[in-house]
Amino acid sequence: MKNQLSDDGLREDLISNEELRGQSEELISALVANLAEDDLIDFNTDRWDPVIEILGGIAITRARQGFSPRETGRFVHSLKEALLEVLQQEIQDPKQLFVESLKINKVMDNLSIVTFETFIKGREEVILRQTDEIAEISTPVIRVWDGILALPIIGTLDSSRTQIVMENLLQEIVETGSSIAILDISGVPAVDSLVAQHLIKTVSATRLMGAECIISGIRPEIAQTVVHLGIDLSNIITKASLASALSYAFRVLRLEVRKSSAISKTNL
Amino acid sequence: MDKIPILRMGSFLLVTIQVDLYDRLALDLEADLVQMVNKTSSKGVLIDISAVSIVDSFMGRIIGNIASMSKILDAETVVVGMQPAVAITLIELGLPLKGVHTALDVEKGMNLLKSMIGDDHGDQEETDDDDTVVE
Amino acid sequence: MMILSLSKDTIQVQKEQDVVLLRNRIREVAVKIKMGLVNQTKLITAASELLRNMLRYGGGGKCLIEVVTRGRDNGVRLTFSDQGPGIPDIAAAMQDGFSTGKSLGLGLPGAKRLSNEFDLKSKPGEGTVVMILKWANG
Numbered sequence: 001m002k003n004q005l006s007d008d009g010l011r012e013d014l015i016s017n018e019e020l021r022g023q024s025e026e027l028i029s030a031l032v033a034n035l036a037e038d039d040l041i042d043f044n045t046d047r048w049d050p051v052i053e054i055l056g057g058i059a060i061t062r063a064r065q066g067f068s069p070r071e072t073g074r075f076v077h078s079l080k081e082a083l084l085e086v087l088q089q090e091i092q093d094p095k096q097l098f099v100e101s102l103k104i105n106k107v108m109d110n111l112s113i114v115t116f117e118t119f120i121k122g123r124e125e126v127i128l129r130q131t132d133e134i135a136e137i138s139t140p141v142i143r144v145w146d147g148i149l150a151l152p153i154i155g156t157l158d159s160s161r162t163q164i165v166m167e168n169l170l171q172e173i174v175e176t177g178s179s180i181a182i183l184d185i186s187g188v189p190a191v192d193s194l195v196a197q198h199l200i201k202t203v204s205a206t207r208l209m210g211a212e213c214i215i216s217g218i219r220p221e222i223a224q225t226v227v228h229l230g231i232d233l234s235n236i237i238t239k240a241s242l243a244s245a246l247s248y249a250f251r252v253l254r255l256e257v258r259k260s261s262a263i264s265k266t267n268l
Numbered sequence: 269m270d271k272i273p274i275l276r277m278g279s280f281l282l283v284t285i286q287v288d289l290y291d292r293l294a295l296d297l298e299a300d301l302v303q304m305v306n307k308t309s310s311k312g313v314l315i316d317i318s319a320v321s322i323v324d325s326f327m328g329r330i331i332g333n334i335a336s337m338s339k340i341l342d343a344e345t346v347v348v349g350m351q352p353a354v355a356i357t358l359i360e361l362g363l364p365l366k367g368v369h370t371a372l373d374v375e376k377g378m379n380l381l382k383s384m385i386g387d388d389h390g391d392q393e394e395t396d397d398d399d400t401v402v403e
Numbered sequence: 404m405m406i407l408s409l410s411k412d413t414i415q416v417q418k419e420q421d422v423v424l425l426r427n428r429i430r431e432v433a434v435k436i437k438m439g440l441v442n443q444t445k446l447i448t449a450a451s452e453l454l455r456n457m458l459r460y461g462g463g464g465k466c467l468i469e470v471v472t473r474g475r476d477n478g479v480r481l482t483f484s485d486q487g488p489g490i491p492d493i494a495a496a497m498q499d500g501f502s503t504g505k506s507l508g509l510g511l512p513g514a515k516r517l518s519n520e521f522d523l524k525s526k527p528g529e530g531t532v533v534m535i536l537k538w539a540n541g
Contacts, residue, residue, distance in 0.1 A: 167441055170352030177372055205355040210348065210370035210377075288426070290419040322426065322444065324451040325509040353444035360445060361452075361513040362499060 023058050027051070027079070052114050059118035069119055076115050080108035139165050141172045148249045149178045150242060154187035162198040169213070170205060179211045180252060182245040186217025196231045203236050212237070212252070216245035272297045274304050280312040280381055281305065281343075282374065286319040294330045301334055305341045312381035313338050316374060318349025328363040335368045344384050346370065348377040406536075408480070409470040417463040422454050425466055429479065432468055436477040438539040446479060446537040449514040453483045453533050456510050460503070461485030461531055471536065478519070478538035483531075490525040497523075 055076070062072040083104050091097040139161075142150045149172055153165060169181055183202070185191070191199070199215065206213035216239040218226075226233060239245035250257065272293065275282040281304055283297070305313065315331060317323065335345040346369045350358075358365070369384070371377035412432075414425050426447050433443045450466075457464045464485030471480045490496050497515070502508035511533075515521040518535040525531035 163441075166356065167352065167439075170355060174352060174372070177376075179372065179376065201356070201359050204359045205352070208355045208358060208365070208370060209350045209352065210346075210372045210380075288423050290422070322447050322451060324448050324455070325507045325513060326451075326455055329507055353441045356441050357444045357448050357517065360516050361448060362509055362516065363507070363513075 023075075024079070027054055027058070051111075055111055055114050056118040059115045060122040062119065062122075069116065072115055072119050073112060076108060076112045079111075080104065083108070139168060141168060143176055143178070144182075144246060145249075145255075147176075147178045147180065147253060148246070149173065149176065149181040150184060150246070151181065152184045152187060152242070157185070157188050157191060157195045159194050159198065162195050162202075166198060166202040166205065169202060170209065173206065173209065173211050180249045181206060181211065181213045182239075182242060182249065183213060183215050184217040184242045184245070185215065185222070186219065186241070188217075188222070189219075191222050191225060193229050193231065196226060196229065196233075200231075200233070200236065214239055214245045214248065216240065216242050271300065274300060276304075276308060276310075277314070277378070279308075279310055280314055280378060281308065281310045282314045282316065284316040284319070288322075289327055289330060294326075298330065298333055298337065302337050302341065305338055305343050310343050311385045312378075313343055313345045314374060314377045314381070315345065315347045316349050317347060317354075318351070318373075320354065321351060323350075323354050323358060323363075325361065325363055328358070328365060331368060332365060339367065344369065344381055346377040346380050348372065348374055404473045406471050406473045406480075409472055409477075412468045414466050414468065415463075416454060416457060416466055419458065422451065422458070425454060426451060429468060429481065432470060433479055433537075433539075436470060436479065436539045438479070438537070442537060442539065442541060445517040446481075446535075449517040449535055449537075450481055452510040452514045453481075453535070455506075456533075457483050457485050457487075457531075459506075461487030464530075476538050476540060478536055478541065480534065480536040483533045486530040489527040489529050489531055490523075491527050493523060493525060 058075065059072055062075075084101060087097060087100055087104065091100060138155060139151060139153055142152070144150045149169070151165065151169055157165075165183075169183070172178070173181055183199070203213040203215070214237045218238055218240075237248070239248055270287075270293070272283060272285060272287075275284075281301065283301065287293070289297070301313065304310065313334065315334065320327070331345075331347060338345050345367075347365075348371045350370060369380060371380050412428070414421070414428060416422065416425060429447055429450055430443060433446055438446070454466070457466075462485060464483060464487070467482040467484075469480040469482075471478050495501050497512050498508075499512050500508045511523070514533070514535055517537075519538050519541040520534070520536040522534040523531070524533075
């Protein structure tokens, strides 16, 4: 504890001294309770598990609380320094002191590695979660009219994103009872063969369910790529813009848009 | 001894599938349906699969059979309520489902049947804006 | 990367009702490893195809359900084995539309398309073993 408190890496803003003491005690009791002489040499025995678990727990919480990796690592190092200090006081024979110190070093180094591994795992979980969130936000489904959905897609379409788009689209069709969906890809810079296949499957799946899917906003470059790749889009309804796709959808649903005369109600 | 019930809705027949179809059940359904179409001179059959989470090629064959048999007796078949996961899987599986029309739900399915048949008797509902004439 | 098996479960399949049991069991396992609905549906549909094959042509058999892992990904591996007559011409059997019975002939090639990995071993007179694997995020 003394070492930790005097260390300038102490982050009083992130963790109270109480908690720090609590965590340190937990770790030390686990160490003392579980280890026999041999375990200090062999890091693979089961008896290390409770210690690793506690250390892992501490590392993940620190990662989530916003500690830097160095600060979390210092936690283990302070323990090492404390232990070495104790050894120096207890053992007089230099040779024995060296041997025992080496063992302690090895143990602490291993524990350091555990700390880092768990810390990184904690951060990776955050990254994964954020990736999922981004995937969800970037494909909104808009009910442009009763029975007509529009999905403007922005950014690069890769295979997995296209699958997510497909699943969302079909789900929304069911939930809103829409019979026409417009997939607008004017915000998509390029499409490869795999993505094109997925788009075709999306249209087919929509038809299988009893609805229709129109693809709009195909850039000229994409049109070129598609033909060069030998992909057959003849069965797919494509429109140049979202607007023309919408007007087509209205025609299909036998809806008309008319200018209203001076006095009256808009007829649809 | 269970059988899948067939309901009469005006001049159409409605079959709601809610259990896993196995051989005997499927054959019974085909037989019963064909008899009913004949007996009621029905012009349309609606198969509701909104409760079906797995459609494999066996089930696909049964649906195809029902559509073909009904057509011979001058009735159209519309499958309604296909779940998205099922649709995606069927595309990947490569199941053709030829001669089978589809609609999102029973109401749209009935409208589709009416537009295909030119129904002027039976239900007195007026056709509303929901009629889809997809070309 | 090595694939490790985390759990095993074998189910005998002799009659049609066993198909329902097996489908439910597979779904349970898939849900446990957090497989999405679409992948679940593909997996169970593929299994359904192979089960019907096993019942119809193989005289029944067994299905081994395993949860497998390769590091970060978890998946479900199914192995169907029967002691039936075997498949004389595997290449033909793997083509769409090929059927020695009245079916649509989509079972084997379809199951392959729906899965991430597929393996088939069969010899006339020695039965058939089909393996399919679907990753949770496959």
